[in-house]
Amino acid sequence: MIAGLRHRPVTAYCEADRWKFDPRYTQGRCPICGWKPEGAPNAPRWLAIANRLxxxxxxxxxxxxxxxxxxxxxxxxxxxxxxxx
CATH class of the missing domain: 1.20.5 (Single alpha-helices involved in coiled-coils or other helix-helix interfaces)
Incomplete structure (x- = not known):
């Protein structure tokens, strides 16, 4: 159970900008050019729940x-x- 709660690092690499970023904190897109990686999460789970309230x-x-x-x-x-x- 504890292993499921641990933070799993999610990083994406934009080839156009040569920039590593965490798509969970940038609405699933590259902060420089707007490229969206396939299957990237849009937000952390707590933020998605907080946005629903x-x-x-x-x-x-x-x-x-x-x-x-x-x-x-x-x-x-x-x-x-x-x-x-």
Missing amino acids: DWEMLGLFLLADVLVLLGLIVAHAAGILPANR
Whole structure:
């Protein structure tokens, strides 16, 4: 299992520019001329998953949760909420 999680170096070599690059961090293309090697991954797995999430909505829901929690804390401190007996 650990062996499957290890980073496998992926490099491509562009003949036109004589440049080695990692296509995962350049959207699968040569950063100089735009050449795309066959079968090259477009992005690392974590970046592909992160790009699928809608971070703005996640942030909005997190902000709403924090504001509700803060409101409950203030209401409890002000004595607005009934005390547990």
